[in-house]
Amino acid sequence: MGHKLLLLTRENERYRQLLNSCHLPNTEILDDDPQGIFNADIWLAEPKLAAPLLPHAANLKWMQSTFAGVDALVKPRQRKDYELTNVRGIFGPLMSEYLFGYLLAYQREHRKYRTQQDQKIWLPGSFKTLQGQTLLLLGTGSIAKHIAQTAKHFGMHVIGINRGAKPTRGFDEVDTLANLTRYLPQADAVASILPSTPDTRGALNKQTLSLLKEEVVLFNLGRGDVLDLDALYQQLIKHPEQQAILDVFNQEPLPEEHPIWSLDNVVITPHIAAPSFPEQVVEIFTENFHKWIKGEKLSHRVHFERGY
Numbered sequence: 552m553g554h555k556l557l558l559l560t561r562e563n564e565r566y567r568q569l570l571n572s573c574h575l576p577n578t579e580i581l582d583d584d585p586q587g588i589f590n591a592d593i594w595l596a597e598p599k600l601a602a603p604l605l606p607h608a609a610n611l612k613w614m615q616s617t618f619a620g621v622d623a624l625v626k627p628r629q630r631k632d633y634e635l636t637n638v639r640g641i642f643g644p645l646m647s648e649y650l651f652g653y654l655l656a657y658q659r660e661h662r663k664y665r666t667q668q669d670q671k672i673w674l675p676g677s678f679k680t681l682q683g684q685t686l687l688l689l690g691t692g693s694i695a696k697h698i699a700q701t702a703k704h705f706g707m708h709v710i711g712i713n714r715g716a717k718p719t720r721g722f723d724e725v726d727t728l729a730n731l732t733r734y735l736p737q738a739d740a741v742a743s744i745l746p747s748t749p750d751t752r753g754a755l756n757k758q759t760l761s762l763l764k765e766e767v768v769l770f771n772l773g774r775g776d777v778l779d780l781d782a783l784y785q786q787l788i789k790h791p792e793q794q795a796i797l798d799v800f801n802q803e804p805l806p807e808e809h810p811i812w813s814l815d816n817v818v819i820t821p822h823i824a825a826p827s828f829p830e831q832v833v834e835i836f837t838e839n840f841h842k843w844i845k846g847e848k849l850s851h852r853v854h855f856e857r858g859y
Contacts, residue, residue, distance in 0.1 A: 553577040554844075555610070557591035559600045560617050562829055566595060569833040575840060593843070595836055598623040605630045613843060615836045616853075617827050620774060622747045625858045635853040638827055638835050643697025645825035646744065650698055650770055651705070653796045653818060654681070654740055657768055682706035687738035689731070689754065690745045690773060691719045694825070698742065710734050714750075728754060735762040740770070746859040747774035757782040768794045772824050775801040784811045791816055798824040 556578050558566050567580060581587035588607050594614040601614060602623040613634040616624070621637050623629075656662070658679045667674055686702045688695045691711040699709045699721040711722040712731055719725050726734065728750060735741065741763070745751040755771070755778040763769065763786075771778045780800065787793055796818045797811075803822055811817055839849045853859060 553579060554593055555579050555581050555587075555591045557581050557583060557587050557594045557596070559583050559594060559596035559604070560829075561597065561600075565829045566833065569829055570595075570837075573833065573837045575837070576844070578840075593840070595832075602626075602629065608633075613849070615832075615839060617829075617832045619827070620746065621853050621859070622774070625853065625855050631855040634849060635855070636835075636839055636849050636851045637853055637859075638832055639851045640693050641827070641831045641835070642825040643694045646694050646772055647698045647701045649798070649820075649824040650742055650772070650796075651701055653770070654768055657794055680706075683708070684739040685710065685737050687734050687741045688712065688722075689728075689741070689743040689751075689777070691722060691725060692744070694744050694772075695742075696721050698744070710738070731759060732762055735759060736764060738767060739764065740768045742770035742772055743777045744773040745777050747776050748858045752776045753779055755779065755783070757785070760786045763790075763793060765790060766792050768796065770796045770798075772798050775799045775803070780809070780811060784809075784814070787811075787814055787816050794818075796820070798822055 554577060556575070558580060560566055563583070570580060581591050585607065588604050589609050591608070592610045592612045594601060594608070594611060595617065596614055597617050598621045611633045613636070616635065616637040619637050619639060619642060621635065624635060658681060660676045663676055683706060685708045687710045688698060689712045691713040695711060696719065699711065702709045703721065709722050711719055711725040712728055712734070713719065713725060714727065716725055716727045731754065743755060745754065751774070753776070757779065760782055783795060787795060794816050798820045799822055805812070805819060812819060835851065842849055
């Protein structure tokens with residue numbers, strides 16, 4: 552029996568090219584028109600594009616998300632009568648490059664020297680090393696593990712926060728979100744890589760942000776709603792020595808009128824820390840496709856009740 556595959560991404564042509572060079576036996580790739588949406592049993596899709604079409608997906612059995620974040624598909628009233636898998640394991644190196652790129656630029660005062668260069672000023676600044684500094688990672692999944700490994704390479708002390716405080720390789724200490732307030736005052740750098748769940752929403756709020764060190768660098772790389780952006784704005788005005796590097800937001804693009812754009816101690820990037828590359832997504836999809844036709848358990852399955 553053949554399979555019908557629906558592509559629902561902003562890069563359908565690229566995906567089609569890549570899939571044509573893979574061996575997908577008895578599989579027809581359908582267009583994302585009403586008929587394709589109705590007939591396809593397998594979807595390769597971006598969650599936000601797929602979510603509104605779920606009511607029309609009469610034959611959907613399995614959806615492979617092209618993103619790690621599947622918030623749009625796990626909302627309470629959404630359908631949950633199909634297998635959902637996402638992409639994992641490819642973002643660790645990319646996130647790590649992003650985080651340490653900015654962290655080192657801050658510690659080594661790249662901006663200051665660039666400005667001094669314009670004025671031909673030769674003036675050594677206050678050099679800081681990552682050795683012995685504490686990195687607090689909210690999340691201990693595959694991305695956080697990779698960042699932790701890189702942090703150890705730089706001689707940092709790494710603390711992880713996860714659901715069950717289970718010890719995780721590469722971390723010096725691990726605890727639960729309930730004890731977050733214990734660790735925030737110790738951290739020289741804090742990075743949230745948490746998924747969006749009812750438990751994680753607003754974890755970084757006015758009260759918890761007020762516990763941060765005076766010279767902390769805060770990264771938000773997971774989901775926008777873990778952080779209260781307005782509270783952070785107020786905090787950063789009062790504490791100009793604190794830095795925030797923000798890649799994810801509740802509303803994307805971040806509205807032009809949000810005052811945080813104009814702060815000197817903030818770097819805003821347009822959700823680019825770890826893009827899903829079609830080549831890597833297709834590799835994960837084809838591996839899962841062969842499991843699917845053999846009736847084997849799929850990799851990177853999403854638990855609807857947990858939300859990731």
